[in-house]
Amino acid sequence: MTDSRAERIRALMTSRFAPQALELTDDSALHAGHAGARPGGETHYTLAMTSAAFAGLNRVARSRLVNEALAGEFQAGLHALALKLRAPGEG
Amino acid sequence: MSENPAFERIKAEIDSSPVVLFMKGTPVFPQCGFSARVVQILSHLGVPFKGVNVLEDYEIREGIKAYTNWPTIPQLYVNGEFVGGCDIVTEMFQDGELQQTLGEKGIIPAQA
Numbered sequence: 001m002t003d004s005r006a007e008r009i010r011a012l013m014t015s016r017f018a019p020q021a022l023e024l025t026d027d028s029a030l031h032a033g034h035a036g037a038r039p040g041g042e043t044h045y046t047l048a049m050t051s052a053a054f055a056g057l058n059r060v061a062r063s064r065l066v067n068e069a070l071a072g073e074f075q076a077g078l079h080a081l082a083l084k085l086r087a088p089g090e091g
Numbered sequence: 092m093s094e095n096p097a098f099e100r101i102k103a104e105i106d107s108s109p110v111v112l113f114m115k116g117t118p119v120f121p122q123c124g125f126s127a128r129v130v131q132i133l134s135h136l137g138v139p140f141k142g143v144n145v146l147e148d149y150e151i152r153e154g155i156k157a158y159t160n161w162p163t164i165p166q167l168y169v170n171g172e173f174v175g176g177c178d179i180v181t182e183m184f185q186d187g188e189l190q191q192t193l194g195e196k197g198i199i200p201a202q203a
Binding site: 063068071074079 | 123160161178182
């Protein structure tokens with residue numbers, strides 16, 4: 001297990017979806033003091049990813065694939081994950 | 092089929108209005124930025140909707156995640172169908188897809 005949630009998310013997404021592009025930002029500091037925030041941060045992220053795995057799937061189905069791959073992280077304190085999921089060739 | 096005692100109540104909420112938003116806080120006083128954004132979009136479009144405040148009901152708050160297999164709140168339902176959370180609703184609004192869908196279902200005036 002790597003030491004930060006961001007590294008774990010990147011590693012999981014890379015092995016599961018072989019993305020052409022992956023951008024992960026940690027927004028936790030923006031939510032400090034909010035109910036879902038924790039003292040150590042690592043609660044709120046934005047993930048933008050382009051992968052062939054999303055081709056032909058609607059938005060809900062794409063998000064479900066990612067959320068399911070990250071179920072362990074949601075159980076371990078991940079509170080919010082904003083998703084921008086594209087198939088190759090989409091705007 | 093529903094082992095979860097909350098599912099029946101959740102289904103009743105979803106069926107209680109054409110547009111139902113499970114959210115943190117109330118439409119007038121949202122208590123989460125993501126819930127607030129969806130309220131703002133629905134209000135901007137003039138969509139009548141029912142807000143269900145999950146902060147007032149732990150059983151529904153946890154149950155709704157399992158019900159739809161979706162780990163986060165807010166969750167928007169139209170005519171009983173799950174549409175998405177904050178990102179999806181925002182993207183659909185920006186693309187005009189939300190307006191079109193709601194227009195087709197007769198919830199707001201049909202879009203030009």
